[in-house]
Every structure is written in C-alpha cells, then in structure tokens.
Amino acid sequence: RKTKAACRTAVIYLCDSHEHLSEMRQTGMLPIKKLEKDAGLPRKICERHRKYIIAATEILSGDFPGLAEYLKYIKEETL
Secondary structure, eight states: OHHHHHHHHHHHHHHHOHHHHHHHHHHOSOOHHHHHHHSOOOHHHHHHTHHHHHHHHHHHHTTOHHHHGGGHHHHHTTO
C-alpha cells in the first residue's frame, strides 16, 4: 500500500506540474531529485518504479482514454 500510494503521489505531482512534465518528455528521464525534494517521496521507490510512474503519467496526461481506464484509481482517490 505504501508503494502504491507513493507511485500515485508521483503521478499526480507530475500530471499537475506542467514544467516537470515537459522536462520529463524532453529529456526522457524521470526527475527523481525533484520528486524527492518537492513531493517528499522516497528516492528508492521512485527509482524502483520509474517505468511505471513514467507510463502512468504519459497515459493520464495524454489522449489515451482506453488505457486510462486501467489507472482510474489514481484519479478517483484524489477526489
């Protein structure tokens, strides 16, 4: 549960921060230091689940309604 919550927080943070989202898309790398500092997430979790965080962020911030259905728990828990 702790890992799932941390990944969810990272995805929400990246989707809400257009600056970090555009940086991630330009460099192709997850801004782990900024997630650690600004969102207060553990570095180890961000590094281990880097691919999941990137994929979920791209799906939820892009135009992928079919795939976004699989990740609807991320948005529902924020309401």
